[in-house]
Amino acid sequence: MSTVGPAPVRVICVVFHPGAELEDFATSLKGASTSPIELVLVDNGTDDTVTRAVAEAHGARVLRPGINLGYGGGANAGADDADTPWIVVANSDLVWGPGALDEMIEAADRHPRAGALGPALLNPDGTVYPSARELPSLTQGAGHALFTRVWPGNPWTRAYQQRQQLAGGERTAGWLSGACLLLRREAFEQVGGFDSSYFMFFEDLDLGERLGKAGWENVYVPSARVTHVGGTSWRERPARMISAHHASAAQYLCRRYHRWYQWPVRAVGRLGLKARERVELRAAR
Template identity: 25%
Template sequence: MQLSVIILNYNVRYFLEACIRSVQAAIAEMDAEIIVVDNNSPDDSCDMMQRTFPEIQLIENIENVGFAKANNQAVKLAKGEYVCILNPDTIVAEDTFTQLIKFAQSKKNVGAIGCKLIDGSGKFLPESKRNIPTAMVSVKKIMGTKNSGYYSSLEENEIGKVDILVGAFMMMKKSVYDQVGGFDEDYFMYGEDIDLSYKIKKAGFQNYYYGKTTVIHYKGESTLKDKTYAKRFYGAMQLFYKKHFQRNLVYDVAVTLGARLIPLVAPSEKNTQKEVHKCVFVSDSVERFQQISNLYHPINCVRVENLGHFLSQLKGKKKVEILLDTHFVNLKDSIQIFEKQFGYYKIYPKSSTFILGSDSSKSRGEVLLLNESKNGS
């Protein structure tokens, strides 16, 4: 088998379904498998999996064992030559995996490979490619210093060597994952990807960023930017520093204080009310358009098959919500439309009963059930 896609889920049932549908499209012509681990979600994620995807291997944990341990569970069962660690709040393009495997096969001594990640508004996520958070970099990052050196200077659409990749999307040979011991289970949430990337480099492999394929990472679904996040994130950085760098009293004190003080002053992010004057449903289906129109009433909603022509005549684009029917627009083209940052976006996944999207990487997205009223995610 060529590829095993590992998806760890916690309480994001609709985003998980959309993610799986995108992965299924991407592996349709490959010898590949999907393994889903659920960390005791209180929603109906597992019921959905058994009902909608009975053919997919599902690991149901009876408690939340954290990111590292859950992914390690799944990788032990993986049959693929390559494994891809994938967040449930992501949407991949139809050719994402084939591009990356072809690239991996063209290089020697490849470690982990990442790709370009954007949020639900189409904005590039700089954590797609990072440098090693040395003591000095860690202190600058914690203190909020501009140009701290935390992110790689590689251009977002380029291909090149990087130190650290993000756990929302990491692909590598299973043999590499096994050789370095997988994710370090001392981390519960956050920091595991930094630690794994660094272990891969220390083992003599080279990590790569591949900016020629883009994946949507809604991010707010799995990473709410509040004080709890700040406490866990900076605590993880402190753990990484202690594990991998020689002790230095000044830096040790600075990182320790930062990890403890920053969470106290970190602002909690809240959803802000957006202003939508028009919605545009990109589709060839009158029936599906009727479903969408019912959801958006009384907002003016129009159906178009040529989005580019419509937008060229439109002013105030940021007040437009663009709904992409993936029965009509494939995922790769949908992602490219996201990257143009025309307005707000939602996706209607194939064979689903909902649409979803997120307007910020720092707050929760929105799920709308077809033929029903609005529902939070």
């Protein structure tokens, strides 16, 4: 990766005790763009052996905050001194498709109000993960939360996820998965980056919502394809991840319905989330 002159793209990968997937990420990234790339690895963990080995092999820079900042906080730290027009925030358990990053940058040129752009996220079996979603209404959010496990095809989940296919063109969405995001630095800085109070989960939904309110668009680019191996953190720490997910969901719920007369929504929603968390924790044992 070129380190001569200012790089047009800074790719930020937030890691926590990564494994072999980080090498796959960095290797595949080389074929994702013809532009020079500045790779920054933000290591939230306590053992950076793997991170430093990958950084040395691929000309990346390692940033160690000294504490676990979470996903959004780590991404903000990685973007803090960026002077590139484009910032990419991505999980370490991704394999980039050839030219995927170039596809998103070209799409951004076609959508000058795009603050965030996301690729088609493929599961390892080649199916498409619903990564471009609408902002959830109260009924959609409740229906999705209650029934998605036992009735995946329920109408609330279908409406919320807007299940996309690889066929079809670019479109706007309410928000895009933070597993892989191309961000226009101007837009990212205007809204203050990620809200780091979301330690994990929902920071991408919150960012997409704030970008939309600021007049920017979230654009889904299905011609850019990235495979999300997924689950590397979940497999090792499922209970902690489940609890973190539900804590962030409760935080988002309370912030979105913050008015005094909406307290029944907050109360019922938090009770429902706590009940679902208990069920999922029992199933994860």
